[in-house]
Amino acid sequence: MPEELKGKKPDKEGGKAKAEEEVGGRTRLYVCYNCGAGNYVANYWSWFICHACGALNYM
Numbered sequence: 001m002p003e004e005l006k007g008k009k010p011d012k013e014g015g016k017a018k019a020e021e022e023v024g025g026r027t028r029l030y031v032c033y034n035c036g037a038g039n040y041v042a043n044y045w046s047w048f049i050c051h052a053c054g055a056l057n058y059m
C-alpha cells in the first residue's frame, strides 16, 4: 500500500451521520446503500458513516 494512503481519511468533507435531522442545521437525507437506514448529513459532505450499520457511503 502506498505510504500516503495509510491511516488517512477521505480527503473531502464528511463524517458520522445522524439518525434525526438537526434543528437549524443544513442537512440532507441519504439512504444507506448497505442497510437502507435514513441518514441526515451536512449538505456539503462527500461521504458519511451510517449511524445504523457503520458502512462508508459516498454521495
Ligand SMILES: [Zn+2]
Residues within 6 Å of the ligand: 032, 033, 034, 035, 036, 037, 050, 051, 052, 053, 054, 055
Ligand atoms: Zn447502514
